Amino acid sequence: MTVSDRYHRQRLVADIGDEGQDAIGKGHVAIVGVGALGCMSADMLTRAGVGTITLIDRDIVEFTNLQRQVLFTEEAANTHQPKAIAAAERLRAINSEIQINAHVEDLSPKNIDRLLEGVDIIIDGLDNFNTRYILNDYAVKNNIPFLFAGVIGASGNVMTIIPNETPCLRCLFPEPPPAGSQETCDTAGVIAPAIGIAASCQCSDAIKILSNNRKKVSPTLLIFDLWNTQSNRLETGNPHDSCECCSKSNYEFLQPCSSPEAAALCGQNAVQIPSNGEIDLDQLSDRLTSHGSFHRAGPVLRGALHEELSDEGKNIVLLCFEDGRVIVHGTNDVGRAKAIFARFIGN
Numbered sequence: 001m002t003v004s005d006r007y008h009r010q011r012l013v014a015d016i017g018d019e020g021q022d023a024i025g026k027g028h029v030a031i032v033g034v035g036a037l038g039c040m041s042a043d044m045l046t047r048a049g050v051g052t053i054t055l056i057d058r059d060i061v062e063f064t065n066l067q068r069q070v071l072f073t074e075e076a077a078n079t080h081q082p083k084a085i086a087a088a089e090r091l092r093a094i095n096s097e098i099q100i101n102a103h104v105e106d107l108s109p110k111n112i113d114r115l116l117e118g119v120d121i122i123i124d125g126l127d128n129f130n131t132r133y134i135l136n137d138y139a140v141k142n143n144i145p146f147l148f149a150g151v152i153g154a155s156g157n158v159m160t161i162i163p164n165e166t167p168c169l170r171c172l173f174p175e176p177p178p179a180g181s182q183e184t185c186d187t188a189g190v191i192a193p194a195i196g197i198a199a200s201c202q203c204s205d206a207i208k209i210l211s212n213n214r215k216k217v218s219p220t221l222l223i224f225d226l227w228n229t230q231s232n233r234l235e236t237g238n239p240h241d242s243c244e245c246c247s248k249s250n251y252e253f254l255q256p257c258s259s260p261e262a263a264a265l266c267g268q269n270a271v272q273i274p275s276n277g278e279i280d281l282d283q284l285s286d287r288l289t290s291h292g293s294f295h296r297a298g299p300v301l302r303g304a305l306h307e308e309l310s311d312e313g314k315n316i317v318l319l320c321f322e323d324g325r326v327i328v329h330g331t332n333d334v335g336r337a338k339a340i341f342a343r344f345i346g347n
């Protein structure tokens with residue numbers, strides 16, 4: 001150990017030492033979703049010296065991201081850089097000694113084996129439940145720790161899933177919530193300090209696991225509310241006997257046919273996101289009022305989003321159907337359409 005070693009202060013932590021730091025340097029962490037949570041996690045783990053970091057994100061940097069997505073600059077927003085690429089560039093400037101992989105892709109059952117090959121830990125930086133459930137099944141099936149977190153407003157939930165030892169997401173919440181039923185950071189807002197709490201919990205567990213201190217990971221669900229200064233850790237116990245994933249090895253979210261695919265609509269510069277259950281259009285309309293002028297006509301809610309522009313510089317238009325389908329007009333990029341859906345409608 002030398003004082004010129006960048007990891008000196010981390011090696012000084014009693015449970016880490018040289019051995020733990022060497023193990024961290026051999027670790028491979030995937031960060032799925034490089035938004036607010038993913039940026040903070042990627043920054044901390046890059047500085048901690050995790051040997052390989054794989055970033056996966058389907059979206060581009062926007063001006064409204066800069067309040068909390070700490071790896072991005074005004075230039076990245078102005079030039080609409082893909083988040084994974086912009087983040088990787090910044091991370092390489094912070095630590096050139098580690099390997100950073102960047103994938104601008106929409107993680108799905110079809111590409112998950114390729115994107116997550118060889119990873120030791122999966123960090124949830126997602127903004128949608130559908131992809132989280134895919135990750136949950138993949139993690140349990142392949143025995144990879146999965147560090148779940150979700151933050152809205154000033155509140156968050158964090159839980160580290162150690163397959164076969166602690167409950168998975170489906171033990172606690174057997175099904176993802178229906179589309180449009182939950183607030184998202186784009187509709188209810190979010191403050192960066194809440195992201196910081198959740199990302200810090202994820203990263204400290206990642207460092208514990210990689211440095212051979214897995215026994216220090218607490219088998220609990222952390223629920224916090226910074227605005228009202230409240231927090232609670234619920235004991236989660238063992239994987240549930242009734243869980244389809246943990247107990248019955250039924251990994252239905254990994255089946256490519258488990259959910260219909262979003263598809264570009266031929267010649268329309270639009271993408272249709274298929275139904276994931278009915279949408280309450282009145283509730284959705286209320287939530288979208290600050291983002292555009294939305295009007296309901298029978299089973300359809302239509303409106304243009306102020307902040308989202310098409311390639312031609314016009315506002316992106318959403319058509320939301322009561323049966324749960326949504327058509328995103330103004331792009332034929334399926335990944336971008338799904339990102340807009342996740343942020344404004346939520347699933």
Ligand SMILES: [Zn+2]
Pocket residue numbers: 167168169170171172239240243244245246247
């Ligand atoms: Zn389970």
